[in-house]
Structure formats: structure tokens, C-alpha cells
Amino acid sequence: MHAWLCENPTGVDALTWKELPTPQPKSGEVLVEVKAASLNFPDLLIVQNKYQIKPPLPFVPGSEYAGIVRTVGEGVKHLQVGQHVACLSGTGGFATHTIAPAALCMPLPAGFPFVDAAAFIMIYATSHHALVDRAQLKAGETVLVLGAAGGVGTSAIQIAKAVGARVIAAASTDEKCALCKSIGADATINYSTENLREAIKALTDGKGPDVIYDPVGGDFAEPAFRSIAWRGRYLVVGFASGPIPSLPLNLTLLKGASIVGVFWGGFAKQEPKASAAALAELAQWYAQGKIKPVIDRTMPMQELKAAYAHMGSRGVKGKLVMVN
Structure with a gap:
């Protein structure tokens, strides 16, 4: 097998593509032949030693992937x-x-492509947990999605619409706003050219959004929160802007x-049955065509460093997926 090995978490440049012995699964594990793996913001933080989870060295990054089970460990x-999983x-x-x-491992229903599957769990499980579970979003309510053209942002738009909510998508370019509309x-807000508070006020007749989905943090958090409706729920999803x-x-x-914290990883560990039920509902919504990952592009696995550079340029719309 080959893998991108992180022996020293000083950044993307320290990753090396190496040939390694193919491991055998222990009890409760499976060996997966990886067909596709998506690139997520935590995958950048983890190789910079900035993520909350610090795996023992050396490790292979890549938090989310899809492929074929090749060997099954004891007890599985x-x-x-x-x-296909x-x-x-x-x-x-x-x-x-x-x-x-x-x-x-989430067993994939027939006809679920590996590229979509590799771009599915993190963004949709996070947004489902955020909007359906933590915010208790109801049909007819208004959701403001910040960073709306990114991976979790696009999934939040689709899930909010599946629930029957009205969605205002905020993004940094007209092109990204057009993607959100599509x-x-x-409605959309280009927060590079529009005043966020004034635009929110105009689009909600002064009432403000019932739910704010914020995976960005930074300078937009306070003006967004100042605009929230009475009894509004502000979802703290992440800090893609840095601060x-x-x-x-x-x-x-x-x-x-x-102010509501959203940490899907903790939810999945603490409440595995609820998490499994949410994933089952999401798989059903995918089959019904209600949700589908927005794929910015696919790239060969060996071009991972170029993919990281593209993600760092903030030009990604939806998800980047590496394929073998």
C-alpha cells in the first residue's frame, strides 16, 4: 500500500507519499481499500498540529473516506x-x-458513488446534528448560513430546505452566492460587498433569523449575533476564518x-444510537434526492499537496475529493 505519511506535523510540506506494509485488521476493525477521500478543514489543522485531536506520530491524515472492505477483523x-462503506x-x-x-463504517446502499460517499458523513452529519438536533429547526423558520458555499455550508442549506425552512446564504463572492441559490x-448576502447587519435586516423585515449556522467565526460572528431573532439559536460549528x-x-x-455548541464527534461518541439514526435519515434523504454533496473537483490521491493549496486559497465551492 501507499500513504501520505505525517512524521512531523509542521504543515503540508512535511507530508511524504510512502510505500508501507499493508496492515491486518485487529478485533473490531476492517481493512478498507480506499477509493475516494475528501479534504476537510480539520485535515489541514491536524498536519499543522493545531487540531484538538493530536494523533500519535507518525500518522496518515485523511479523516473521511469511502471504499471497499477487503479484510474483516475478529468480532465484526x-x-x-x-x-462498500x-x-x-x-x-x-x-x-x-x-x-x-x-x-x-457506514454501509453504503447500492448506487451510492464513492466520491459522494467520501464527501458525505462529516458535512451532513454535522449539519443534521446542528440544525435538526441542537437547533430543533422547524418548517417556516429562517436560517442564516455563514460560509455558505463551503462543504458544511452547502450541506446546511440542503438540510434546512429538507426540513422546510427559509434559507439566507452568506458567502464572499457573487459566484459563491450563485452556487448557494442553485x-x-x-436569498443570498455577499458579505464582501454588503453590510451584513443591514442585509439581514432587509431580508427578514427587521425580525432577524431564527437560527444562525456559523462555521466561520471571526469578524462576522458579532454582527450576525446582534441580528438574531427573539429566541434565536446561534450554532457554533467552527472557526474556518481562524480567530x-x-x-x-x-x-x-x-x-x-x-448560543449552542455543535460537536458531531462528541455527539457520535456519547449518543451512538441517535447518531446512527441521523445517518440513516440522511442516507434516505440522499436516495430521495433531497441532499447531494457539492463536489468542487476530484484530484488524484498523489496530488494531495496541490489539493491542500487549492483549499488554502479559499476558492473551494463544496468539497474537494481525492481519488485512487
């Missing part, structure tokens, strides 16, 4: 050799083969609003 009952295990995906915990957003914002807590009092 729900997966068979030859089965998607997995979000945190590491191991940027390779030709990887060992995956069987419990974290996948169901009811972690500080919000004046008196605003929660004045707005009767909630």
Missing part, C-alpha cells in the same frame, strides 16, 4: 468482504488502504437567545 458482524475515523484516508474501526437558498470570536453575553439576555 455487520460488514462483509466486498462491501464510508467512514469518518479522523485519520487514515489519504492512502490506498487503511484500517478502520468497523463501528465507524442548491436551494432563498475564535468573543461575543458580549448581554446580547443573549437582550435577545432571549441561545
